[in-house]
Amino acid sequence: MTICLAGLLLFSMATSILSDETVTALSSNTTTAERKKLPELYQDNGDGFIVIGHRGAKAYYPENTMSSFRGAVKRGAEMLELDVQLSKDGVPVVFHDAKINRTTNGNSEFLSKFTLGELKQFDAGSWFNKKFTGERIPTLEEVLKYGKNRIALNIEIKTEAVTDKLHDGVEEESLDLVKEYGMSRHVLFSSFDYRAVKHLKELDPQIPVAILYNWEQSGELMPSQLVEKYDADVFNCSRRELSKAWVEDLKSHHIPFFVYTINQKRYMKSVIKKGASGIFTNKPDVLKKVASKLLSVE
Numbered sequence: 001m002t003i004c005l006a007g008l009l010l011f012s013m014a015t016s017i018l019s020d021e022t023v024t025a026l027s028s029n030t031t032t033a034e035r036k037k038l039p040e041l042y043q044d045n046g047d048g049f050i051v052i053g054h055r056g057a058k059a060y061y062p063e064n065t066m067s068s069f070r071g072a073v074k075r076g077a078e079m080l081e082l083d084v085q086l087s088k089d090g091v092p093v094v095f096h097d098a099k100i101n102r103t104t105n106g107n108s109e110f111l112s113k114f115t116l117g118e119l120k121q122f123d124a125g126s127w128f129n130k131k132f133t134g135e136r137i138p139t140l141e142e143v144l145k146y147g148k149n150r151i152a153l154n155i156e157i158k159t160e161a162v163t164d165k166l167h168d169g170v171e172e173e174s175l176d177l178v179k180e181y182g183m184s185r186h187v188l189f190s191s192f193d194y195r196a197v198k199h200l201k202e203l204d205p206q207i208p209v210a211i212l213y214n215w216e217q218s219g220e221l222m223p224s225q226l227v228e229k230y231d232a233d234v235f236n237c238s239r240r241e242l243s244k245a246w247v248e249d250l251k252s253h254h255i256p257f258f259v260y261t262i263n264q265k266r267y268m269k270s271v272i273k274k275g276a277s278g279i280f281t282n283k284p285d286v287l288k289k290v291a292s293k294l295l296s297v298e
């Protein structure tokens, strides 16, 4: 069943009520909430909370590989997070680090120095476990093909790939692919580089985009001010960054927030109780259980 993440806003409104905000304040901010462009999930249990598989299910599979994405889906992820940058010949590929040595059998070189054909020669699985030998670096296109009609995607544009250019960069190349696969309503873009957030919204104001909090680019601005400034829809930050003041600011402006990367039950519980609309985890199966218990839907 396809469920619009607008439900998440209703959920955060509900948690706001639980945390003593008035119903009047909620309804007066409905317009702000309605302005947000939020992705639709392909499946959801109606609890208004998203289990996001970080680089797939990184605890059990080699990160950012097709095995990891398939495994995350099997283990209950409702959205997959993946990192995207460009190969030397301009193809969006799914890879986290700037250099290839940690998660492939390649040496300490920058990913951007290799063409797609060259990148496909590397083994992206055996470093994690021999049983994943032969795993390849996926392209964004391969993941879109897999995700379509199955699972929503959070496409994180890596800072390494971002430039000042609006056209022909990683943002436009990735957005074009998303459109080609008819996935526009089922993706959430995000980036630590706010230029990418701006570019994506300039290229398509309808595409859902999250600010990934970066203190160096934020000055003294609060989350709601950043979201407003960059015309973003969602605010993403780390568990440690999420202060009480930020939670209050986000909730009072009815801005959905997703928190990374949480693998321990006690932190999952506390962040869900704070009203997060989603959590990035390397263990989607664990988060799924925790969320089901806390947010049981009749």
Ligand code: G3P
Pocket (backbone or CB within 6 Å): 054, 081, 083, 096, 156, 190, 212, 236, 260, 261, 280
């Ligand atoms: O998007 C959430 C999280 O993935 C951001 O950090 O370094 O794991 O890409 P990183």
Ligand code: MG
Pocket (backbone or CB within 6 Å): 081, 082, 083, 156
């Ligand atoms: Mg990431």
